[in-house]
Structure formats: C-alpha cells, structure tokens
Amino acid sequence: MTAPTKQTRTDTYTRDGYRCVMCGGVDPLTFQHRRAVGTRGSKGILPPPVDGLTLCAVCNQRCEADMQDSALSHGWKVRSWVKSPERVPVYYPGELGWFRLEGVTRVRISSAVAMEMGCSVYGDEWMRWQAHRMFGADGRGMR
Numbered sequence: 228m229t230a231p232t233k234q235t236r237t238d239t240y241t242r243d244g245y246r247c248v249m250c251g252g253v254d255p256l257t258f259q260h261r262r263a264v265g266t267r268g269s270k271g272i273l274p275p276p277v278d279g280l281t282l283c284a285v286c287n288q289r290c291e292a293d294m295q296d297s298a299l300s301h302g303w304k305v306r307s308w309v310k311s312p313e314r315v316p317v318y319y320p321g322e323l324g325w326f327r328l329e330g331v332t333r334v335r336i337s338s339a340v341a342m343e344m345g346c347s348v349y350g351d352e353w354m355r356w357q358a359h360r361m362f363g364a365d366g367r368g369m370r
C-alpha cells in the first residue's frame with residue numbers, strides 16, 4: 228500500500244470537515260483507502276483524495292471487518308477493480324445525503340443521481356445493496 232501524501236491527507240480531511248464520515252467522531256482520524264488495499268497493482272501510485280475518506284480509527288477497522296457490506300453500499304469502500312473511484316457516490320450519514328467526490332471537493336447529489344452513478348459502475352449489485360441499505364439489515368424478501 229502506498230500512503231497518501233500529506234497534502235492528499237489534508238485535502239481529504241478538509242473535504243470531509245475533519246470528522247469521521249461514518250460516526251462523526253473526531254479522534255483519531257485516519258485516511259481510509261476506498262479501494263481495497265493491496266490490489267491496486269504497482270507500488271508508487273499515490274491515492275488521490277477521491278480514493279480516500281476520513282474515518283476514525285474504529286470505523287476504519289470496521290470497514291475492513293464487520294461493516295464491509297455496509298461500507299460498499301454507502302460508497303465508503305469501492306471494489307478493487309473499479310478504476311475510477313470518483314464514479315461511486317458516497318453517503319454522508321451526518322448530512323443525510325449522497326455526494327459525488329470531485330478532486331478535493333464534494334458535490335451534493337440527489338439519491339436518484341446516486342442510484343444512477345452506482346448502477347453505472349456496479350449494475351444490479353448496487354440496486355441490491357440499496358434495497359438492503361434502506362429496508363434493514365437482513366434484506367430478505369428484497370432480492
């Protein structure tokens with residue numbers, strides 16, 4: 228894994244308001260790689276801010292453990308084969324809304340646009356995740 232530059236880390240934290248995107252906590256903050264670590268190929272490729280998210284250490288861990296599915300359905304994590312992580316929208320629970328990451332900024336989008344973006348990357352899988360996300364943890368009956 229290649230660590231982000233100091234500038235990228237600062238830009239990412241600034242974009243996210245220096246708070247954990249998932250829980251709103253402030254300490255200690257970490258740079259979370261949206262794309263799975265270790266599958267990005269050659270070393271030396273620095274992650275841009277669109278490939279990062281501000282998370283506290285606890286949430287960062289949970290994204291790699293019990294909350295993997297949830298992290299994918301909210302755009303906090305992105306499958307490793309996705310070439311352009313900016314094409315996957317990100318849900319900010321603290322602001323109850325979807326955002327498109329763009330360079331070092333983010334733009335609020337409607338849930339319909341988020342659905343379009345997600346589907347253009349993941350297809351039906353994204354639809355299943357959103358049904359799961361909206362209608363509860365077990366998601367049974369939604370497939």
Ligand SMILES: [Zn+2]
Pocket residue numbers: 247248249250251252282283284285286287
């Ligand atoms: Zn957190």
